[in-house]
Amino acid sequence: MDFRLTPEQEQFRDSVRRFAGRHLAPNARERAHAPGYPWDVARLMAQQGLLGITVAQADGGQGGSLMDAVIAIEEVAAACPRSADVVQAGNFGPIRVLAEYGSALHKKKFLDRLLKGEAVISVGMTEPDAGSAVTDLSTAATREGDGYRINGAKVFTTHSAYADLVLTYVRFGPGVGGIGSVLIETGAAGVTRGKACAFMSGEEWAELRFDRVYVPAEMVLLGEGGFKKQIAGFNVERIGNTARSLALGRYAYERARQWALQRKQFGRLLCEFQGLQWKFAEMKMKLDAGQLLLYRAAANADRGFPSAEETAIAKAFCNQAGFDVASEALQVMGGLGYSQEELVEYCMRRCRGWMIAGGSIEILKNRIAEAIFERSFSQRDRAPS
Numbered sequence: 001m002d003f004r005l006t007p008e009q010e011q012f013r014d015s016v017r018r019f020a021g022r023h024l025a026p027n028a029r030e031r032a033h034a035p036g037y038p039w040d041v042a043r044l045m046a047q048q049g050l051l052g053i054t055v056a057q058a059d060g061g062q063g064g065s066l067m068d069a070v071i072a073i074e075e076v077a078a079a080c081p082r083s084a085d086v087v088q089a090g091n092f093g094p095i096r097v098l099a100e101y102g103s104a105l106h107k108k109k110f111l112d113r114l115l116k117g118e119a120v121i122s123v124g125m126t127e128p129d130a131g132s133a134v135t136d137l138s139t140a141a142t143r144e145g146d147g148y149r150i151n152g153a154k155v156f157t158t159h160s161a162y163a164d165l166v167l168t169y170v171r172f173g174p175g176v177g178g179i180g181s182v183l184i185e186t187g188a189a190g191v192t193r194g195k196a197c198a199f200m201s202g203e204e205w206a207e208l209r210f211d212r213v214y215v216p217a218e219m220v221l222l223g224e225g226g227f228k229k230q231i232a233g234f235n236v237e238r239i240g241n242t243a244r245s246l247a248l249g250r251y252a253y254e255r256a257r258q259w260a261l262q263r264k265q266f267g268r269l270l271c272e273f274q275g276l277q278w279k280f281a282e283m284k285m286k287l288d289a290g291q292l293l294l295y296r297a298a299a300n301a302d303r304g305f306p307s308a309e310e311t312a313i314a315k316a317f318c319n320q321a322g323f324d325v326a327s328e329a330l331q332v333m334g335g336l337g338y339s340q341e342e343l344v345e346y347c348m349r350r351c352r353g354w355m356i357a358g359g360s361i362e363i364l365k366n367r368i369a370e371a372i373f374e375r376s377f378s379q380r381d382r383a384p385s
């Protein structure tokens with residue numbers, strides 16, 4: 001077993017590091033607090049070949065591996081935490097599902113603009129009454145002529161305030177088997193956005209409402225029975241979420257480490273106090289352990305899709321580790337860490353959200369328990385006997 005990156009991976013890492021250091025690090029703080037999507041970064045990354053890293057070359061991507069994409073997101077986050085979201089959107093999110101299952105028409109119509117950094121795609125799964133229990137979703141696709149009428153609403157959708165396209169989970173029929181997905185352009189008749197909302201991280205979202213939205217049959221991504229395939233693709237999104245949790249925790253840790261080497265109190269450097277040394281030892285252990293779990297899931301990915309179990313373990317661990325480390329780093333930096341003069345507080349707020357988004361830590365632990373006991377445990381209320 002070899003824990004080192006290959007020479008090609010090291011070369012790729014170094015090139016992304018140079019790019020991120022030169023183009024993204026200088027405005028990292030302003031970018032983190034700016035509203036909207038960083039389109040300038042998206043276009044820069046497209047030119048640099050950092051969007052569509054794992055998308056086949058025939059489809060306009062780079063034909064790389066999931067590990068390559070993980071390396072890219074880590075290096076970008078180390079220079080500019082907010083820009084890591086662009087790597088996510090261009091590689092790990094619904095774009096990956098579109099590239100995997102989309103038809104030639106879908107790719108021609110949408111993929112090109114997404115890979116050029118000119119558009120962004122959201123995934124709409126969560127609904128007001130279907131969060132963790134996502135298979136309870138009720139957004140309906142009803143057959144009409146050559147297409148479908150879509151009625152329903154999605155909440156908490158990342159990029160929903162400005163996305164051009166939504167990979168929308170819909171119900172064609174009853175049960176899990178009745179779930180599939182359609183591609184809905186946000187400019188289509190019947191799509192409206194509710195009031196502008198914001199997460200604790202500052203990210204904007206708006207409820208997406210679909211009122212008799214007509215979707216031609218060719219805009220169905222996965223029809224009835226598509227749920228399992230969609231979730232297999234969603235595990236890639238979870239890996240991006242995992243990698244960002246760890247990378248933002250590491251960003252905060254690195255800032256705190258530098259601070260502890262220069263800040264003096266009681267006439268001594270902070271790094272000389274054992275109480276803080278042990279905090280750093282704990283942070284480092286969590287980051288290293290998380291990195292091994294993340295790399296295992298990414299390196300073992302089969303045709304680019306990681307296993308559900310390894311992804312769940314990596315995500316649950318790294319979501320917690322990223323948040324804990326960022327929070328401890330903030331503590332070490334005192335008032336400065338709590339201030340927006342530094343990005344440590346931003347990293348902590350972002351990491352907090354990933355403990356909920358993309359499968360909360362509790363839901364992932366349920367999944368891990370199923371793998372441990374090799375059986376499924378229904379979370380549903382049983383009818384009284």
Ligand SMILES: Cc1cc2nc3c(=O)[nH]c(=O)nc-3n(C[C@H](O)[C@H](O)[C@H](O)COP(=O)(O)OP(=O)(O)OC[C@H]3O[C@@H](n4cnc5c(N)ncnc54)[C@H](O)[C@@H]3O)c2cc1C
Pocket residue numbers: 122123124125126130131132133155156157158159199353354356357358359360361362363366379
């Ligand atoms: C930053 C952020 C970005 C997001 N982006 C998107 C997106 O792009 N697209 C999208 O569709 N959704 C998105 N979401 C929504 C996210 O997927 C949901 O918030 C999540 O699935 C939880 O659903 P809920 O908020 O309705 O909480 P609920 O499902 O109501 O859960 C509430 C609490 O109960 C726990 N819980 C629920 N069921 C169980 C159980 N069986 N066992 C143990 N604990 C349980 C949960 O873990 C949670 O802590 C995002 C959320 C956040 C915070």
